[in-house]
Amino acid sequence: MQTTTSCLNAANIKPILANTKNDTSMGTISKKLLLGSIMAMPYADAIAQDSTVVKSDSTKKLKEVTVKFRRASTQISMLDPMKRELISQRELLKAACCNLSESFETTPSVDVAFTDAVSGYKQIQMLGLAGPYTLITRENIPDTRGLAAVTGLTFTPGTFIEGMQLSKGTGSVVNGYESVAGQINVEWRKPFEDKEEKLHLNLYQSSQGRTEGNIVYRNKLSDKLSTNILLHGKSQWLKLDNNNDGFLDQPLDKQFVGANRWFWFGPKGWEVQGGVKAAFVQNTGGQWNYERNGEQITGKPWGFQLNTERVEGWAKIGKMFSKPGTSMGLQLAGVYHNQDAKYGSTNYLGTQRSFYANLIYQTILGNTNHILKGGLSTLVDNYDETFRLTNYKRNEIVPGAFAEYAYTHSTKFNLVAGIRGDYHNIFGVFATPRLHVRYAPFKKTVLRASVGRAQRTANIFAENMGYMASNRSFMVQSAAGSANPYGLNPEVAWNSGVNLTQKFVLDYRDGAVSVDYYYTHFQNQVVVDVEDAHSVQFYNLNGLSFANSLQAQADYELIHNLDLRLAYRWYDVRTSYGNTLKERPLVAAHRAFANIGYETRNKWKFDYTVQWIGSKRIPSLHSHHGGGVTSESYSPSFWQMNAQISKSWNDKLEVYLGGENLTNYMMHDPIVGAGNPYNVGFDASMIWGPIMGANIYGGFRYKLR
């Protein structure tokens, strides 16, 4: 069951604002959400758009509207011109431990796979494109960019998260020019929300030797001021080698994440919020006998170790003006990220310092059928990387300006058109146009289309750390004398998509069917070429590169309180490697998915997910029989199952027990040449399936209200 204490924001109070003088006596909470689109809560907004009954009393005050009813754990918004999948806390709880990368395992739109067989990191994939092509934002501020593009997902523990919105295809220009495949916006728990518990405690233990603890404490000091503290500790303390290849299936690790945030709702429409977050991670893996900082030469154990320190601070300052629908917001964020990795004799050190500022002004033209947003942004990235003793330094400074116009013709038709212009200190001026259109011919039928451009700088080392778990040589084919990062061009892609969502009521229970299709065309891409068994090559695309993605999903409440979700998705992702257009390696063309969730009246919850993952192309690899190379092959397809049971008492204590990878399906020899890790042909990067066997876990959540 879900509760949204939610109010009206500029986007959905049309009928009232049109004939109401702005009223300074509005409740605090209403004010909060009036700034919602800029400041904080698009998650609540989008839900409110679907479900809120707009209400005004005789004095024409905007009142708080509390919506509480049974809602699917993942929803698709109906009024928004951008298709957004709203992933609630309930959905996140289906996987009990979990950082951000693991939390997608019950979401058909996102694929999750190991980056390599030694580091234990998982990478997401959307529209068939690797994780870094998806923009991850924390409350609409870009989060895991740059060096953290792959590892960064583990720095957001699931317990910190209130919900997520996942949108495929090109996003809003307000959030920048980077999102190629889509955007995942993560909403953290808010300290001012009365429905939230004061204290949330969570302990988790798995049979594979992982222990995790989380504490979230909130304190509402007054109606205006509130704060919360979020703490997370995790340790993998048990050495495991299920496949007997002499390598730990998962590194030992210690992880600590702590955050503190503050919210202040001031008089006269002012709102200020800010937060700090720090993450420290230490991973040690590789061969069984490897000790931290051991010498890595032939005859000694091959080891993997990674130390990461990341500190972030962010703030949002918002002001709502007396003119209806008019507000201004400033988003600020700074990141310091430092990582030091050793993969055998390969050392990779990287430091990133980033600063982000985004000023957004929003107003309405006449009425809320015409909403205009405009603003200025600056993105500053400083990178200092050392890979195998070669130093790469760069500064990217990108000031930009944007405008976005949202037009609502009727409940049947609306659109959002945006454009931004940015000046990049190395790449020069570029424009980013984006368009989203929604047409709803019937109340329960929504058709949407989107098209737009995206650009980003590839961080070739950080995004491909998985290949460091091999003795492949890294070759960057940079243009002579180029001042570009790594001597490579920026990645430029056009993404377009259409989708259809059809809601229905069958035997008095709700359901929805949705189909979406996206096409991403790369004008330039930094191609990561692993077609040669002994190297990874990076070069500018010469030829075609594209990704087709089709997904169909059906959701229905099969019997009372039993939700069923069926999904199927198909990818056709191809890139020109050298002169040959080939299927991108390690991407499954087909995936089918089914999830059943059932909840009883006395608060037992059952959740079961089964999926089938199709075969993936494996490029030719080093052959340890005769020293040549194997021919290109395809991995077998496989099934995976997860299940979880939980029981809660009095909304205070919840105990859960679950299992992952219940089919116990594992890749048998994930590491090529595991016996001789210092020799040619050692390769732990060609991972197409699970490395770990079945995992049973249990734990509890305690909520103090």
Added chain:
Amino acid sequence: MKQIIIILSIIFSAVSVTAQDSKDTKDVVTKTYKVDGNCGMCKKRIEEAAFVKGVKKADWDKDKHTLTVIYKPSKTNDETILKSVAKAGHSSELVKAEDADYNKLPECCQYKTNTCEH
């Protein structure tokens, strides 16, 4: 591509077949009763309580304080439904809640003394 078309057509045909089934059921009535309660907090409790065997849908309107129930008269009746609601602490036009059950309600849902105006 072929597989996709097959799978899609299976999904859609399954949906349309079951959609036809439900039209055949004539043994269904919709009724609305006055049920006391306060706010969104009470909504879930009332609806879950009303969902006895034979009930297809229960929807409590927190503004009007009315409960709309769609059910099969061959399997249940007004009294059974509203008794179950009363057992959960919420009185209706037909069945009053026992004090013992009413007192179990959380404070904000005790509709005799409290209101939910924020």
